[in-house]
Amino acid sequence: MDPITNPYAPGAGQRPPELAGRDEQLTAFDVTLERVAKGRPERSVVLTGLRGVGKTVLLNALRSAAVRADWGSGKLEARPEQPLRRPLAAALHMAMRELGHPQSDDVLGTVQAFAAREIGTGGRVRDRWNPGIDVPATTGRADSGDMEIDLVELLTDVGGLAADLGRGVAIFVDEMQDLRPEDISALCAACHELSQNRLPVVVVGAGLPHLPAVLSASKSYSERLFRYSRIDRLDRAAADQALASPARDEDVEFTPGSLAELYAMTAGYPYFVQAYGKAVWDAAAGSPVTVEDVRVAAPDAEAELGVGFFGSRYERATPAEREYLRAMAETAVAGGDAGEPEPDSVTTAAVAAHLDRKPQSLSPARDSLLKKGLIYSGERGRIAFPVPHFGRYLRQQA
């Protein structure tokens, strides 16, 4: 069919034509916004899930909900080793502008002062970085250089202003697991303080499945601070909807058999659903899309995923790291029956045993894979792939 009208959108953070299966999270967030605006106790929200399940897309949808509720909002994406001050200041600047009130200038001065403290751990050195805030930095608030103190002061001022205006502020943090430990800890402390004072500020985080472990390693009370929501693959009905609804807008139908076949191939993982949808659309002659169309398009979809989703990650690994990744993939199925679902994680001891090596001799490879984000550890002694079906991909490479 015409590639120009192809509605599907495989790609990181690409808004899908139909946001399927996320009504529960969207509704819960509307309730959160209402409760916080009314000064009711409420926890901040953290979305967790594997690569490509739709965390970024959902985070953006929640941000739209905050904007619709007339809140100020800002978003940042955490990067490994990168200090939080500047990206957070930029996000708060955006939120203050959305609130668009003359009074926000005072708070912007504090945002400015907060941002400027990033450099100058040794003294009161300030550099000329300017987040585009055309308000002079104030002194004496959020500029001590101690991240925890500064963040509590800053968000208290932000929350105070929002409360005065009868509105709220929502800050969205994508890839939250990549925040530095000191920043995570400061952010938890600030959320704790805000919720005790019932200030209308919410932090919404998104990250990989081990994010709750990262948070609780930082502050033991984090479990009570955040409402964790696991973002998972779509169930059959939602996956069908994600495919069929955008097609229907173009007067294209799927046969029931083609949808069943697509679910068998994608397992409902949103990225795969989009990639397959796109390939099948391009391959099909017309409506309705049949099982045969799906089978013909499958190699194209797999090739696309092999390069864009799996290959781009595999290429970042050194030969020693690749050996380790393959051993993980083989360990995951060794001993299991064919057709049995792959375990979510494997023990590092089992991987070492599989390679017939001493665990210590493998720690450099394992540590660099953790650093590169190609594996994660949600539990001591256990590791897993953040990318769904990565084990299967690696076994097929062999």
Ligand SMILES: Nc1ncnc2c1ncn2[C@@H]1O[C@H](COP(=O)(O)OP(=O)(O)OP(=O)(O)O)[C@@H](O)[C@H]1O
């Ligand atoms: N609910 C959904 N229904 C249909 N498609 C979706 C849904 N959520 C996400 N997608 C699609 O899945 C793909 C991945 O989405 P997104 O980038 O948000 O995932 P992610 O979890 O943030 O991944 P990563 O961890 O790699 O950042 C995109 O192509 C998007 O259009």
Ligand SMILES: [Mg+2]
């Ligand atoms: Mg993302």
